Amino acid sequence: SIPHSVELHYWNETQMNYYAFGKLDDSNRDEETTISAGIYKGDTLIYKTEINCDKGTWKNTIFNKQRKYQKLLKGELDTKKTSCKAGEPFDIILKVNNYHAMNWIFNAQALQHDIKRYTKVWWERVVNGRPLVVPNVKKPAVTITSKYHANQATKYILEGT
Numbered sequence: 227s228i229p230h231s232v233e234l235h236y237w238n239e240t241q242m243n244y245y246a247f248g249k250l251d252d253s254n255r256d257e258e259t260t261i262s263a264g265i266y267k268g269d270t271l272i273y274k275t276e277i278n279c280d281k282g283t284w285k286n287t288i289f290n291k292q293r294k295y296q297k298l299l300k301g302e303l304d305t306k307k308t309s310c311k312a313g314e315p316f317d318i319i320l321k322v323n324n325y326h327a328m329n330w331i332f333n334a335q336a337l338q339h340d341i342k343r344y345t346k347v348w349w350e351r352v353v354n355g356r357p358l359v360v361p362n363v364k365k366p367a368v369t370i371t372s373k374y375h376a377n378q379a380t381k382y383i384l385e386g387t
Contacts, residue, residue: 242376244320246384250279250312259310261386263318263330265379271295272372272379275318275330275337277303279310284337286330288372299338299368308333318384321366325375329366340367 246263258281264274271289278284285300303310310316319331330337341364351358370376 242322244382246318247315248384248386249315250310257387259387261316261318263320263382263384265320265376266381266383267374267378268380270374272374272376273328273370277310277332284332286337288370290371291373293373298370301337303332304335308335322376323365325377326369326371327365328370328376329368338366338368341365342367
């Protein structure tokens with residue numbers, strides 16, 4: 227568990243990322259090998275991913291506005307691109323684009339594949355007297371509708387079995 231600043235401006239930085247690195251251990255082979263990581267407000271989940279290395283699957287969960295846990299997405303790991311074998315290192319990244327747009331990356335493999343394209347207007351950046359316009363910007367198509375937003379997170383927790 228890693229506590230973070232609750233200062234609002236700290237969380238408003240675009241493209242904020244959480245990184246965690248580890249090494250898979252095979253000492254608990256009575257259980258399935260799993261990795262979970264998530265952000266929380268206090269003890270309340272905002273957004274989390276769970277990776278089951280033995281099954282080669284992943285699922286993302288939120289605590290929704292109706293105060294219930296909700297599976298948001300699930301899928302299979304591409305075993306040609308990544309592995310979860312004992313003794314191997316791993317990385318898990320949560321990329322926060324804004325309050326509602328976040329995506330998980332495991333061993334350099336995006337767990338959400340859908341993207342949306344839009345035109346970004348930077349009103350605070352002026353070029354030749356006009357706002358800077360960047361066409362065809364890509365970002366994850368996943369909208370996180372948790373009870374709390376990314377800017378309200380106070381903890382990042384990584385767990386493994």
